[in-house]
Amino acid sequence: MEIRELTAADLPALMQLENALFGSEAWKETPFRSELEGKFTYYFGAFDGGLIGYAGLHSVPASFTSDIQTLAIATAHQGHGLGRTLAKKLIAKAFALGAETVFLEVRVDNQTAINLYASLGFEQIDIRKNYYQPSGTDAMVMKLVLDQPIVLGVESSCDETGIGIVKGNRLLANALHSSMDEHAKFGGVVPEVAARAHLEALQPTIAQALKEANLTMSQIDAIAVANGPGLAGALMVGIGAAKALAIAHNLPIYAVNHLVGHVGADVLENGTVSLPTIALLVSGGHTSLLLVRDLLDDVELLGETIDDAAGEAFDKVARVLGLPYPGGPQIDRLAETGNPKAIRFPRGLSLPKDMEAHRFDFSFSGLKTAVARHVEKASDGGLEISKPDVAASFREAVVDVLLTKAINACELHGVKRLLLGGGVVANARLRQVAKIRCGEADIQLRIPRFSLCTDNGAMIASIGAQSIMAGRPASGIGFGAESTLEVTKVQTL
Amino acid sequence: MILAIDTSAGTSAAVFDGANRLSFINFDDRFGHAENIGLAIQAVLKEARIVPADLTLVAIGRGPAPYTGLRVGIAAGIAMATALNIQACGVITLNAVARKHPVGKILVVADAKRKELFIAGFQDGEQVISPSVSNLQDLENHLGFQQVSGECDASLIGEYAVFAVDQKLDLTDTSALYLRSPDVTPSAGKRVTG
Numbered sequence: 001m002e003i004r005e006l007t008a009a010d011l012p013a014l015m016q017l018e019n020a021l022f023g024s025e026a027w028k029e030t031p032f033r034s035e036l037e038g039k040f041t042y043y044f045g046a047f048d049g050g051l052i053g054y055a056g057l058h059s060v061p062a063s064f065t066s067d068i069q070t071l072a073i074a075t076a077h078q079g080h081g082l083g084r085t086l087a088k089k090l091i092a093k094a095f096a097l098g099a100e101t102v103f104l105e106v107r108v109d110n111q112t113a114i115n116l117y118a119s120l121g122f123e124q125i126d127i128r129k130n131y132y133q134p135s136g137t138d139a140m141v142m143k144l145v146l147d148q149p150i151v152l153g154v155e156s157s158c159d160e161t162g163i164g165i166v167k168g169n170r171l172l173a174n175a176l177h178s179s180m181d182e183h184a185k186f187g188g189v190v191p192e193v194a195a196r197a198h199l200e201a202l203q204p205t206i207a208q209a210l211k212e213a214n215l216t217m218s219q220i221d222a223i224a225v226a227n228g229p230g231l232a233g234a235l236m237v238g239i240g241a242a243k244a245l246a247i248a249h250n251l252p253i254y255a256v257n258h259l260v261g262h263v264g265a266d267v268l269e270n271g272t273v274s275l276p277t278i279a280l281l282v283s284g285g286h287t288s289l290l291l292v293r294d295l296l297d298d299v300e301l302l303g304e305t306i307d308d309a310a311g312e313a314f315d316k317v318a319r320v321l322g323l324p325y326p327g328g329p330q331i332d333r334l335a336e337t338g339n340p341k342a343i344r345f346p347r348g349l350s351l352p353k354d355m356e357a358h359r360f361d362f363s364f365s366g367l368k369t370a371v372a373r374h375v376e377k378a379s380d381g382g383l384e385i386s387k388p389d390v391a392a393s394f395r396e397a398v399v400d401v402l403l404t405k406a407i408n409a410c411e412l413h414g415v416k417r418l419l420l421g422g423g424v425v426a427n428a429r430l431r432q433v434a435k436i437r438c439g440e441a442d443i444q445l446r447i448p449r450f451s452l453c454t455d456n457g458a459m460i461a462s463i464g465a466q467s468i469m470a471g472r473p474a475s476g477i478g479f480g481a482e483s484t485l486e487v488t489k490v491q492t493l
Numbered sequence: 494m495i496l497a498i499d500t501s502a503g504t505s506a507a508v509f510d511g512a513n514r515l516s517f518i519n520f521d522d523r524f525g526h527a528e529n530i531g532l533a534i535q536a537v538l539k540e541a542r543i544v545p546a547d548l549t550l551v552a553i554g555r556g557p558a559p560y561t562g563l564r565v566g567i568a569a570g571i572a573m574a575t576a577l578n579i580q581a582c583g584v585i586t587l588n589a590v591a592r593k594h595p596v597g598k599i600l601v602v603a604d605a606k607r608k609e610l611f612i613a614g615f616q617d618g619e620q621v622i623s624p625s626v627s628n629l630q631d632l633e634n635h636l637g638f639q640q641v642s643g644e645c646d647a648s649l650i651g652e653y654a655v656f657a658v659d660q661k662l663d664l665t666d667t668s669a670l671y672l673r674s675p676d677v678t679p680s681a682g683k684r685v686t687g
Binding site: 242 | 500525526527528529530531532534535538544545560561562564565566567568569570571572573575576577578668669671675676677679680682684685686
């Protein structure tokens with residue numbers, strides 16, 4: 001016997017079984033088709049030769065509830081536990097989708113089904129009179145409460161110490177301590193300074209997260225920690241802490257990929273990450289273009305920066321213009337009054353010759369040098385430059401190349417979705433141009449709130465929770481920091 | 494019940510019941526602190542036949558020592574104490590080593606990398622030279638001292654914590670004892686054109 005998800009192609013077999021079982025009360029073909037094709041419905045069929053049973057679930061993202069729509073077993077196959085198998089399949093699916101409650105209606109005279117659901121933990125909460133027509137039979141409404149896992153996530157890959165707590169798909173806390181100010185005088189993140197700051201921020205940030213969530217450590221079900229990619233010395237602080245937290249309360253620990261965390265952040269905003277999606281992650285440490293078909297199983301790196309990260313380029317150009325660190329907000333402000341077309345700065349890796357080897361890769365170091373040359377040349381010649389024009393033209397070049405490549409990736413892979421993540425998402429022009437270009441190309445754009453875009457512990461907790469909800473095993477306790485962890489490795493076992 | 498953790502050299506952990514050491518483990522790997530810290534803590538709890546809830550104090554080696562590894566143990570110690578809502582205490586590794594040499598003039602010397610040394614001096618158990626960074630030449634200033642290796646582990650940290658609890662010493666500072674500023678200076682910014 002095989003159990004698989006049903007599609008509209010299975011409709012004839014489904015209708016045949018539905019009519020045989022329910023006669024005058026059977027669902028009609030048209031509504032059943034829309035059930036199978038629905039965006040938020042999940043139907044499973046059991047096959048042994050032909051279709052011998054089916055069951056369906058309805059679950060709207062961010063509603064935190066699921067409904068069992070139907071469950072039917074061919075007469076000849078009843079009484080062998082197939083109903084239980086399919087019901088459990090639906091419950092597992094509801095759990096994985098983040099449901100905290102599952103509802104269903106069942107005929108009050110169907111004692112076999114009522115017993116089955118009761119044995120799975122469902123309880124009667126209501127009776128609906130004359131629910132089934134034409135017979136006028138009453139329906140019993142039943143409810144199952146699912147305990148979604150409470151996961152504490154630890155993020156320490158760069159200059160933010162993040163401790164987040166989630167319950168399934170729900171965000172409970174997102175405490176953050178940034179050491180950004182301590183890096184300001186150096187013009188960029190100094191790894192040793194970041195690692196020192198993590199150690200100092202650890203205890204207060206854990207305490208703050210627990211307070212925000214109104215929880216104690218003994219109520220946490222699992223620990224998740226980012227073990228890469230990132231600064232090794234910084235990652236190691238988070239890993240040391242996370243392992244001790246797990247051991248203290250005998251909890252499973254999940255070592256998860258920081259970059260995939262940025263994608264998983266949208267679950268906390270949206271109830272799900274609509275897949276497949278292209279993800280453009282842009283920060284001071286990363287500039288990566290991903291194709292995500294499955295959050296836990298299928299993340300592909302399409303391209304990344306071959307030199308500076310985009311955020312790093314903002315910092316360096318800010319410095320050239322005599323602006324303080326971090327450069328992003330400074331340049332953004334200055335650029336507001338500048339002309340983005342005043343100077344045509346280069347778009348790295350965008351020439352026809354680059355398309356073969358670097359179609360979706362980025363390069364910002366040449367751009368930074370071009371800006372520096374422009375400024376130095378003017379100053380050597382005793383000429384006044386318009387800093388707003390330089391800032392606006394530079395910003396335009398970065399935004400243009402990021403979005404041109406991201407949208408090309410959407411087009412090439414036939415994926416009409418784009419998710420933005422990373423600290424550079426704070427850039428007003430990036431968000432503005434993303435909205436315009438995605439609108440033109442009919443691409444659905446997702447930008448989580450800023451506190452979930454920058455590095456944070458909640459996104460790490462979210463990947464941990466998704467792993468548990470999907471029934472994945474925990475990591476062992478012997479993993480280390482992997483500063484160049486590949487994005488394909490979502491969890492380190 | 495005390496859990497002692499030290500990652501100043503290898504990765505080590507120990508459990509003490511009052512004055513008695515119940516268990517001890519050391520992973521000698523000088524680069525595997527993040528990998529080994531959980532294994533070490535689990536192993537000593539198991540060998541001592543206790544559960545984390547039995548612990549009343551976490552004793553943490555504060556260094557001075559190579560920082561990247563050192564921080565892993567401190568992070569774990571702080572997190573363990575936070576998670577169990579118990580006290581943590583910090584022990585300077587050079588002091589812990591000196592406890593083994595209660596008589597005479599002793600200079601505890603540990604590798605600080607970059608051709609430098611962490612040192613602290615003791616006379617009959619009393620500290621006479623504070624923990625500091627030194628180089629080989631400066632050691633000649635301390636000719637009257639017998640030099641001993643500053644290599645530390647969780648067993649020594651635990652013994653010191655037991656002693657400190659008995660003597661009611663204040664060990665509430667669990668921060669890393671760096672003794673050196675991060676090796677970085679703000680750059681003036683370079684020109685790209687000649």
